[in-house]
Amino acid sequence: MKYAIVESGGKQFKAVEGAYIDVDLLPVEAGQSITLEKVLLLTDDDKVLVGTPSVKGASIKTTVVDHVKGPKVVIFKYSPKKRIRTKTGHRQKYTRLKIESIEVK
Numbered sequence: 188m189k190y191a192i193v194e195s196g197g198k199q200f201k202a203v204e205g206a207y208i209d210v211d212l213l214p215v216e217a218g219q220s221i222t223l224e225k226v227l228l229l230t231d232d233d234k235v236l237v238g239t240p241s242v243k244g245a246s247i248k249t250t251v252v253d254h255v256k257g258p259k260v261v262i263f264k265y266s267p268k269k270r271i272r273t274k275t276g277h278r279q280k281y282t283r284l285k286i287e288s289i290e291v292k
Contacts, residue, residue: 191289192228193247199227202247202286209281215251221284223247229291236291244292249284257281 190203196211202223215221226245229236236242257279264273 189231189289191226191230191245191247193223194225194227194241195223202249202289204286204289206286207252208284208286209255209257210284211282212254212280213251213282215282217251217253219251220287221249221251223249229289242291246290248287248290250287252283252285255281255283 188203190201193200193202198211200208200210202208213221224241224246226242226247227238227240229238229242229245236245238245260277260279262273262275262277264271266272
């Protein structure tokens with residue numbers, strides 16, 4: 188099985204050809220292609236390439252599928268004797284990428 192560990196937005200993701208990953212919001216329209224250059228680890232069956240800090244010549248070609256929202260996080264602050272109750276929420280925005288190919292030069 189061929190897969191790679193790639194970094195985007197300070198987070199690491201496992202990229203498998205044909206799979207989808209949700210990364211932090213990127214300023215790219217849906218349908219455009221993006222090449223991720225920061226590949227940290229690359230495996231192809233028994234062959235393993237570990238980067239220091241990244242694998243030279245390795246890249247991942249992806250296509251932007253859509254911009255989606257993550258699950259809602261509810262923040263509730265409560266102070267019982269002062270009658271303070273505040274409730275707020277947050278939904279993080281993500282960019283969904285489809286992994287087209289993993290390439291090594």
